[in-house]
Amino acid sequence: MNDLDRALENLIARAEKGDIRATGRILTMLEVPGETSIRLLKLLHRKTGKAHVIGITGIPGAGKSSLINRLIQELRRRGYRVAVVAIDPSSPLSQGSLLGDRLRMQVHSVDPGVFIRSISTRGLKGGLSLAGLAMIEAFDALGYDYILLETVGVGQAEVDVINAAHTIIVVTMPGAGDDIQALKAGVMEIGDIYVVNKSDKPEATKTYEFIVFSVEKGDLGPSTGWIPRVLMVSSLVGTNIDKLVDTIEEHKQYLQQNSLFHEKVKARRKLLAYYMVKTAIDQLVEDIALSRETGNELDIEDLTARIRKELCSRLLG
Numbered sequence: 391m392n393d394l395d396r397a398l399e400n401l402i403a404r405a406e407k408g409d410i411r412a413t414g415r416i417l418t419m420l421e422v423p424g425e426t427s428i429r430l431l432k433l434l435h436r437k438t439g440k441a442h443v444i445g446i447t448g449i450p451g452a453g454k455s456s457l458i459n460r461l462i463q464e465l466r467r468r469g470y471r472v473a474v475v476a477i478d479p480s481s482p483l484s485q486g487s488l489l490g491d492r493l494r495m496q497v498h499s500v501d502p503g504v505f506i507r508s509i510s511t512r513g514l515k516g517g518l519s520l521a522g523l524a525m526i527e528a529f530d531a532l533g534y535d536y537i538l539l540e541t542v543g544v545g546q547a548e549v550d551v552i553n554a555a556h557t558i559i560v561v562t563m564p565g566a567g568d569d570i571q572a573l574k575a576g577v578m579e580i581g582d583i584y585v586v587n588k589s590d591k592p593e594a595t596k597t598y599e600f601i602v603f604s605v606e607k608g609d610l611g612p613s614t615g616w617i618p619r620v621l622m623v624s625s626l627v628g629t630n631i632d633k634l635v636d637t638i639e640e641h642k643q644y645l646q647q648n649s650l651f652h653e654k655v656k657a658r659r660k661l662l663a664y665y666m667v668k669t670a671i672d673q674l675v676e677d678i679a680l681s682r683e684t685g686n687e688l689d690i691e692d693l694t695a696r697i698r699k700e701l702c703s704r705l706l707g
């Protein structure tokens with residue numbers, strides 16, 4: 391084991407003991423593709439496969455963040471450690487305030503059993519998919535029992551990340567669910583659990599009945615054989631959150647009994663490896679272009695050797 395590995399092992403050990411700053415450093419390192427993040431992922435990989443990853447998606451304003459806050463409370467009450475990865479849509483308008491919000495949440499979070507992290511497209515060299523998937527691996531390895539992913543479910547990265555989830559929760563609200571097209575857009579139709587949030591509003595029942603009807607008709611739901619559940623909750627009041635967590639645990643049992651839980655973990659790792667190789671090759675292409683510009687054209691044998699080395703170290707190493 392070399393010095394870098396030893397330093398990374400040390401960092402991981404500190405994070406496992408609940409050192410928030412060590413955890414933060416690990417996540418930051420993973421956002422930058424390269425030798426360090428690859429070594430880090432290799433060390434983390436050995437410890438993964440246990441966390442239950444939950445994707446929470448739905449139209450803007452449906453109440454995803456509010457629901458996540460309630461879920462954190464209930465999951466903590468049951469003794470679980472919880473990590474949140476919030477994927478910010480690249481709208482420059484909302485970004486500042488969203489990140490600000492979460493930084494505040496993080497600062498105020500005195501609970502060492504909760505870690506909240508936002509990622510946005512800004513300045514991420516390997517892209518959002520790579521960062522998001524790597525973060526799931528990290529939280530899993532560091533012993534978080536639940537990883538909650540918040541996304542509005544549009545764009546390739548968000549679809550990648552949501553597909554990496556064991557359980558997909560689609561959040562809707564009264565007035566928004568009447569239009570089946572809204573639900574069928576993007577990843578909305580593959581929910582394992584449909585949550586009609588804002589049940590404190592009178593129109594909620596109508597939306598609930600509409601979604602139940604769509605599920606019974608077979609318009610909504612995953613392809614795993616699981617019949618999607620539909621629940622009315624109020625994240626404002628806190629109604630039915632315990633029932634939702636019971637349903638999440640029921641879905642986990644279903645996945646485990648049908649060997650689907652580990653399948654998801656494997657698929658997630660494969661996708662992560664794909665994005666790592668892709669990033670490395672993109673980097674190589676960039677280097678070649680640069681070498682042409684500067685007149686120091688790279689030697690083709692040297693390039694072939696580098697590609698072989700990149701692929702081997704990532705896929706087999």
Ligand SMILES: Nc1nc2c(ncn2[C@@H]2O[C@H](COP(=O)(O)OP(=O)(O)OP(=O)(O)O)[C@@H](O)[C@H]2O)c(=O)[nH]1
Nearest residue numbers: 449450451452453454455456587588589624625626
């Ligand atoms: N009445 C009512 N309002 C709610 C409820 N849950 C959330 N809200 C409100 O709905 C608005 C949007 O809530 P968020 O939790 O920010 O929704 P979001 O889906 O995370 O929104 P984006 O991240 O912007 O996509 C806020 O003003 C919340 O206070 C609820 O159960 N009842």
Ligand SMILES: [Mg+2]
Nearest residue numbers: 454455456540
């Ligand atoms: Mg939100």
